[in-house]
Amino acid sequence: MFRFVLEGELTRNRVPEFKHAWTTARSILGTRALVVEISGITNADAGGVELLSRMRETGARLNAALPPESAEFIRSIGIPVTTLIRSSNT
Numbered sequence: 340m341f342r343f344v345l346e347g348e349l350t351r352n353r354v355p356e357f358k359h360a361w362t363t364a365r366s367i368l369g370t371r372a373l374v375v376e377i378s379g380i381t382n383a384d385a386g387g388v389e390l391l392s393r394m395r396e397t398g399a400r401l402n403a404a405l406p407p408e409s410a411e412f413i414r415s416i417g418i419p420v421t422t423l424i425r426s427s428n429t
Contacts, residue, residue: 340372346379349387358390365397373399377413388416 341364349357364373375394383391395401403413 340374341368342374342376344376344379347381349380349383349391351384351386354384354386354390357387361390361394361399374402375399376402378403380412380416383416392417 343357343360343364345357347353361373373394375391377391380387391401
């Protein structure tokens with residue numbers, strides 16, 4: 340398994356940086372799963388939300404240990420909370 344842990348804002352300058360890291364990881368993953376820990380995201384713009392959606396559509400697992408306030412934020416960026424893995428030990 341390969342894991343990204345995102346913290347802070349997924350906006351403007353950070354989206355291309357993360358997209359590049361994701362593209363690089365995909366090229367070397369082989370059959371290993373890709374997990375993206377999104378609990379630490381505090382804000383995401385349209386580009387950040389679109390990137391997370393694309394990642395999920397291509398097989399990445401979005402993981403979030405959700406305190407109540409995080410669930411609302413995750414919903415607000417368009418990611419259905421029911422699709423997330425709710426465990427901090429994944």
